[in-house]
Amino acid sequence: MDARIINKYKVKNIQKINAPETENPSAENNKPKGFPKRYTGDINALFADKKAFIINNKEIQEENEENEKNIFIASLTDMTPSDITLNEAAKDVKPPSVDWVRYFAILLSLGLFVFAGFNLVKHLYSYVKESRNYDELRDFFNDEEDLQNAQLLKKTKANSPIPDILALQKQTGERIVKAEVGEGIRDVDTKRHKFPTLSETNSDFLCWIKVEFTTIDYPVVHTTNNDFYLKHDFNKQYSNSGAIFADCKNSRDIAENRNLILYGHNMLNNSIFQPLITAYERREDNFRNGIIELITEEAVYYYEIFSVSEEDPWSGYIQTSFSSDEEYVEFLQTIKDRSIFQKDIVLDEESKIITLSTCVNDVRRNMRFAVRGVLIDVQ
DSSP states (O other), X not given: OOHHXXXXXXXXXXXXXXXXXXXXXXXXXXXXXXXXXXXXXXXXXXXXXXXXXXXXXXXXXXXXXXXXXXXXXXXXXXXXXXXXXXXXXXXXXXXXXXXXXXXXXXXXXXXXXXXXHHHHHHHHHHHXXXXXXXXXXXXXXXXXXXXXTEEEOOOOTTOOOOOOEXXXXXXXXXXXXXXXXXXXXXXXXXXXXXXHHHHXXXXXXXXXXXXXXXXXXXXXXXXXXXXXXXXXXXXXXXXXXXXXXXXXXSOSSGGGOSEEEEEOXXXXXXXXXXXXXXXXXXXXXXXXXOEEEEEOSSOEEEEEEEEEEEEOTTSSTXXXXXXXXXXXXXXXXXXXXXXXXXXXXXXXXXXOEEEEEEEOOOTTOOOEEEEEEEEEEXX
């Protein structure tokens, strides 16, 4: 081989070996953006320098903080009260406020709880007190001597047996008038002498009512409105139980009323008119033998129950006056047809009825429960 060619080849190799490494421009261009360049120096020296830089900066920072602390303490030492002034921002800063809304809500809840408990106790006490008051009236009206001198009545005009016990002897016991079987109930009541005392207690006193198969045994009042006795008892004292009262549109003369309406509360303690629902809503046997008795100073009125039903307050079931006999007969037929149970009884323009009305304790339905009787005899 030519010596010149060999020498030229050696020179090129030597230059290639001794030449410093350079980056390939094309390779550099092919690298993704942000790709770090290769470090060709001493890596350990680089980390040592960086660590020394960080330590040095930390020492400088700690020294600066210490200097600032010393300066602040020195400024406090030299400060006088006159040097203390608030800037505008500091003046607007308010101390943390108490969470009054939360405290108010707690106090309100506690107050409502106490109030509800107080009213519950008051309500229960009123039940006991009102029951005691009516028990005293009942004991006065139905004394032991009356009960001892009572006898069973025989029958009604509809020939329905009634086991109700009525007194047939005067209080003195001097004479007894027995019931005349066949023409209905004939009775001399021994309680009439007690009416003056009841009228003195309450001038609105009208009569006394008893209803067969129930514990209803109360005085009845009548006044010029239908509101007062909703919340007042027979003694005219405020009362949740109220009193049994006749509709203000009715006459005080029982015999003049085509539809005598008596109202009473449906009390949860089974008082006033609540027993009407218990005795007659689902008891057909009671319905067929039920009697309503009204005792006045002048006479005793007996009504045979012929209709029990739930009524809408605005249905006209408490109508007291009628423009004609035809309208009245139609009214009688309507309430008879609406009865839960049916009875074969004749009603005409001469019929006199009584309606006992009370509330149905159901918040979902604003309804009334009505028990009706037709007058069968007067003693």
